[in-house]
Amino acid sequence: MATGIIIKHKYSGMMKNGAYGFSWTYLFFGWFVPMFRGELSVAALHFLFCFLTFGLTHLIFSFIYNKQYMTRMLQNEWELAGTDFENRSAQAALGMAEQLPV
Secondary structure, eight states, X not given: OOEEEEEEETTTOOEEEEXXXXXXXXXXXXXXXXXXXXXXXXXXXHHHHHHHTTTHHHHHHHHHHHHHHHXXXXXXXXXXXXXXXXXXXXXXXXXXXXXOOO
16 A cells, blocks of 8 residues: 655755555556656556566556655655655655755
């Protein structure tokens, strides 16, 4: 089950909903999920994998897609914007080292 958390762009202040954990959305909609989130190259790659494996990767990606998406977002100038407890839980689930204040 996915756990939601707010993420915020460092420079623009724009906020989005993020998630980590099992992706029910990906299970039901597959490669359309990255396409609707604006990740066209990821969607094309997932479509190719799904096509070549007769849908087996569709099930596998349901377990790892949210973590991959959040990792890409956090590497592209987004940051966790939940409560301290939510941020620590997300960091632990995503395998991030604890971010020390500067």
